[in-house]
Amino acid sequence: MKKISLLFVLLLSQLFAFAQDRCGTEPPTKALYDYLEQIGDAYRNGHHRVRIDSVLDVPLKMHIVTSPSGSKYSYNTMLTVICELNTKYQPAGIRFYLHSVNYIADPSLYTHFSFQTGSQMMEQFNEARVVNVYFVDLGSIGLCGYAFFPNTGPGSFLRNGGLMMSVPCSQIGNTTLAHEMGHYLALPHPFDDTSNDPSSPISERVTRNPFDTVGGRFPANCTWAGDRFCDTRADFISTRWSCAGNPPVQLDVNGDQFDPDETLYMSYSLDQCANRFSEEQIMTMRTTLLGNGTTQGSRQYLIITPMPAADPITANSTVIEPNNPNTIINSDWAFFKWTKAPGASQYLFRILRNGQMVEEIVVADTQYVYTGFRLTSGAAYTWNVRPFNHAYTCMPASANGQFRAGQNFGTSVRQLESDAISLYPTLLEEGQLLQIGLDNLAEESLQFELYDLQGRRIKEMTLFGETVQRISLEGLSQGLYQVRISGDGILKHGRIVKQ
Numbered sequence: 001m002k003k004i005s006l007l008f009v010l011l012l013s014q015l016f017a018f019a020q021d022r023c024g025t026e027p028p029t030k031a032l033y034d035y036l037e038q039i040g041d042a043y044r045n046g047h048h049r050v051r052i053d054s055v056l057d058v059p060l061k062m063h064i065v066t067s068p069s070g071s072k073y074s075y076n077t078m079l080t081v082i083c084e085l086n087t088k089y090q091p092a093g094i095r096f097y098l099h100s101v102n103y104i105a106d107p108s109l110y111t112h113f114s115f116q117t118g119s120q121m122m123e124q125f126n127e128a129r130v131v132n133v134y135f136v137d138l139g140s141i142g143l144c145g146y147a148f149f150p151n152t153g154p155g156s157f158l159r160n161g162g163l164m165m166s167v168p169c170s171q172i173g174n175t176t177l178a179h180e181m182g183h184y185l186a187l188p189h190p191f192d193d194t195s196n197d198p199s200s201p202i203s204e205r206v207t208r209n210p211f212d213t214v215g216g217r218f219p220a221n222c223t224w225a226g227d228r229f230c231d232t233r234a235d236f237i238s239t240r241w242s243c244a245g246n247p248p249v250q251l252d253v254n255g256d257q258f259d260p261d262e263t264l265y266m267s268y269s270l271d272q273c274a275n276r277f278s279e280e281q282i283m284t285m286r287t288t289l290l291g292n293g294t295t296q297g298s299r300q301y302l303i304i305t306p307m308p309a310a311d312p313i314t315a316n317s318t319v320i321e322p323n324n325p326n327t328i329i330n331s332d333w334a335f336f337k338w339t340k341a342p343g344a345s346q347y348l349f350r351i352l353r354n355g356q357m358v359e360e361i362v363v364a365d366t367q368y369v370y371t372g373f374r375l376t377s378g379a380a381y382t383w384n385v386r387p388f389n390h391a392y393t394c395m396p397a398s399a400n401g402q403f404r405a406g407q408n409f410g411t412s413v414r415q416l417e418s419d420a421i422s423l424y425p426t427l428l429e430e431g432q433l434l435q436i437g438l439d440n441l442a443e444e445s446l447q448f449e450l451y452d453l454q455g456r457r458i459k460e461m462t463l464f465g466e467t468v469q470r471i472s473l474e475g476l477s478q479g480l481y482q483v484r485i486s487g488d489g490i491l492k493h494g495r496i497v498k499q
């Protein structure tokens, strides 16, 4: 009984996975086919050799929508997925960089029941001169993703179309993003224009011989049928298929058996089968970015603005503090510090419990004060940072630091005595000393910490032995600062303004 139900669940999940696997990109327009035929002819006549003599840097804007349960597409996953995308596009000399991330905190935009929600979002949120990529849930319409060909889709020119990605298909190791990006840069499916009726005379034929007419055979038509590429084999499968087994048998108008190429990202073979773009596909994507004088293929506006300079990231960070499983820190006020990774402009700071992500926060510095509420008192945690910059997202996370979460701020604090600590003045003129009245806590060893609004620890010292401590804040820039005074069961928060 148990075996049967387990098998049933496995079958169901398999069906579900297949049901969700499709791509929802609309069939190409006649204008797109005209564009492909025009540049394809020029290419095959030798007028337009593909040269990967320059790297084309393409900006990505990632739109991340909050789900109804409050979850979001993981930033850590996104960094790896961009890195993987770049590996896949490296032979094409196309490099994607992280222009920006836009968080959309409207859960009603997460689950899509039609294409309308996506169109509405692209109209509203698309930024000009970048590739707009949305991370939502398309499971209800059975899709992994969809994209718009050049000059189609919502939004005006310079910001039209984009990619709509379903989060379950946007995980590490998936190829949907590379596939949809191919559409965005003008590539049809190899089975487009053929799979409706593979044996029709106007569907793409298996033969590649333009003089293959003996015995009434139809010669090659790859230049004007199917995906218009002659170096992608004729394909007739418009449902997901596994390269592990034999594809279904189907014959073209000549009675030749199709042998579709499962290695192409643009085919519908399963993700693990695909690993390349063909040369003509690469030539087309590069022409779409570089322009060939027609508007149809034009996504030139993506590469007109040069990518901001970035240094290579040559080494990882090392965690500094906390880094001991016995170190107990406040569960809602914890200070983290790590070493700089050369070349990194940002760090993805992550707190994990049993290897599961609890928090992930992008930090532009090498320290961070965590003031959230997700840590459980008494639980063991690890943490790490992942250095990155807009051009390089392939550095893995640093080695883990360890700590244990203690009580949170406000519980088990010697409240009355903490309240008795005074802080004055709170508006400091240049040269004025900050005074801390400790009253009867003068003989306890207390920790004084000062943080700026970015959560950077600016100053720390031990207070001991004086009922009124005087602290110089000389050299500090103007602005608002957080003060924290802590000790055995003592916790006092305050704010001061340096004028």
Ligand SMILES: [Zn+2]
Pocket: 023, 024, 025, 179, 180, 183, 189
């Ligand atoms: Zn597709």
